Amino acid sequence: MSGTFQIRGGKRLQGEITPQGAKNEALQILCAVLLTDEEVRIKNIPDIHDVNRLIEILGDFGVKVTKNGHGDFTFKADSVNFDYIKSEEFKKDGAKLRGSIMLMGPMLARYGEAYMPTPGGDKIGRRRLDTHFQGLVELGAEFNYDEEEYFYSLKAKELNGKFILLEEASVTGTANIVMAAALAKGKTRIYNAACEPYLQQLCKMLNRMGANISGIGSNLLTIEGVTHLNGTEHTMLPDMVEIGSWIGLAAMTKSEITIKNVNWNQLGVIPNTFRKLGIQLEQSGDDIYIPSQEHYKIQKFIDGSILTISDAPWPGFTPDLLSIILVVATQAKGSILVHQKMFESRLFFVDKLIDMGAQIILCDPHRATVIGLNQESPLRGTTMVSPDIRAGNALLIAALSAEGKSIIHNIEQIDRGYENIDGRLKAIGADIERI
Ligand SMILES: CC(=O)N[C@H]1[C@@H](OP(=O)(O)OP(=O)(O)OC[C@H]2O[C@@H](n3ccc(=O)[nH]c3=O)[C@H](O)[C@@H]2O)O[C@H](CO)[C@@H](O)[C@@H]1O
Ligand SMILES: C=C(OP(=O)(O)O)C(=O)O
Structure with missing residues (x-):
């Protein structure tokens, strides 16, 4: 059974969200x-x-x-x-x-x-x-x-x-x-x-x-x-890919969100990688607090060159969060190169982001350059199909930040990995319906 989400974007969200088990x-x-x-x-x-x-x-x-x-x-x-x-x-x-x-x-x-x-x-x-x-x-x-x-x-x-x-x-x-x-x-x-x-x-x-x-x-x-x-x-850890996704969601939608019980010590480079995009986040006990931010600015490397974020086996950055990094960069100030080294077909969803108004150059199947819009012109809502679990969630975040209505088909791909995602997003103020 597959399905469709209808999202009306552009709303600020607020509240607490608890990651599911991994x-x-x-x-x-x-x-x-x-x-x-x-x-x-x-x-x-x-x-x-x-x-x-x-x-x-x-x-x-x-x-x-x-x-x-x-x-x-x-x-x-x-x-x-x-x-x-x-x-x-x-x-x-x-x-x-x-x-x-x-x-x-x-x-x-x-x-x-x-x-x-x-x-x-x-x-x-x-x-x-x-x-x-x-x-x-x-x-x-x-x-x-x-x-x-x-x-x-x-x-x-x-x-x-x-x-x-x-x-x-x-x-x-x-x-x-x-x-x-x-x-x-x-x-x-x-x-x-x-x-x-x-x-x-x-x-x-x-x-x-x-x-x-x-x-x-x-x-x-x-x-x-x-x-x-x-x-x-045995008890499962919280899902680090969800945690990263909610950090990205908060930044894109200028929302104040607390992510509960994240098991900070097991997050490796994930929090700092989002900080490199200029996103403020604070460890508060075992929660992550992300304040509402009007803008976030991508850092450069020490020598002044454009920041690259790439995946690597742990303790490197997980490939499962690169699509979130990419979508969040579309509204940052500055530019970034996203380099997906492990998988060769995970970046094609950028076409949809480009349709929504994002400035992205897909250099080859592994690399995309994003020139951020600095929250000065919002993405536009559109109709799209979720290609895979993580790109699907990235498109969902894009839709929640976008002006107007978006439709995402094939949400079975999202339901593969995210529990009651619409219910949990609604609880922090998102306008999302399963139709
Ligand atoms: C069910 C599950 O747990 N799935 C995860 C698991 O998949 P999975 O275990 O299938 O992924 P692998 O770790 O085997 O490898 C993923 C890809 O990376 C390449 N590779 C891997 C290691 C390496 O040192 N160099 C290299 O290039 C492999 O050739 C492959 O194309 O790990 C992946 C990598 O974190 C995640 O994206 C998947 O979500
Ligand atoms: C690629 C993933 O899942 P799977 O390995 O189950 O396809 C993922 O969890 O991002």
Whole structure:
């Protein structure tokens, strides 16, 4: 089911907004429930399409799923059903999201076999899986890919720990290999591991389950395999991509907004990156307070050259917030180069911003130069289609700042990642309807 938002922009918003539990953490954590036959209780799970799909897949696989309350579920994987995993139905279900790929590591480690269709997720450029499979093969799995069916399978009588040098610091790839290594025989060391907060959360949860992982937060993880993992409880961090989006929203709409309970210590370079755009924000306890600002001025580099903001694996700036940086820059004073290094199809949505009156030059699929309008001429409302989850939210922010009415179609892409976004925006004064 897809849908449409109608937005009347140009209103100042005011109030408090609380970030949802992190989407990309939830996808890792939910896959980890397969690693034990005991109960795993997970809290602060966002109620969003991708996560709900993954919970449905776990249920169809035979995992007992109990809802304890909003965002609070208990999972028990004491018996599973491989008929479903080999079925046509799973080929469709698994292909609907990217996060499902992280079922492979746990499935392989616990049951000695794993199957997966080519996963879905954002169409934002090539999204290869080589790192995942190279790592799992190094642990001893036999890999097979059915090119006609786009179906992957892995088998292993046993997994044996070893030193693995990843060719890139893939987030979901590292999660997959860590989960498999947790139940492998002996010691695994993963170098060039991704180390973002959600992966740290996964490792900490696995340790609470009885795993023995050290080096958490660094790019060298050491995992002493164990034979059995037990149940645990886990609570998701607030979603850092949402937090960044609300900072951008406040600046674009000249609004005074407090973002509650952000877990500041896990935000890395995100707050300072927005400050480089001239946006004032203050840490207040564990909240972020953004005052209403008439203008914000983009800083230059020390040598006077134009500021570049680019993505990099953690602790660099997350690629998932570059579309927000880009849209916010359209109303800043000054110029900026946005360089999306990881994905090659994530900047094409700038066409829509240009239609709305933004001054942007798309240099190539990876780079866009934005010349800010300094809030002197507002963007104009228009009709648009959300191309992917983050560009969709960026367009939504543009529409909330724009003069007049905007229509955004294909909001399924936004609902994949943001819980009740219209309800939460309305609560701080936005004029947004789901039509
Ligand atoms: C479900 C989930 O958690 N999705 C996130 C996850 O996707 P995902 O785990 O799929 O992304 P990866 O970390 O594997 O890589 C993302 C892209 O960056 C490239 N790459 C990666 C590492 C590197 O050192 N150099 C490099 O160029 C890869 O080739 C790929 O094109 O991490 C991405 C990168 O933070 C985020 O955008 C996604 O939202
Ligand atoms: C790219 C993203 O999601 P996925 O990896 O699930 O497609 C994202 O969360 O920005």
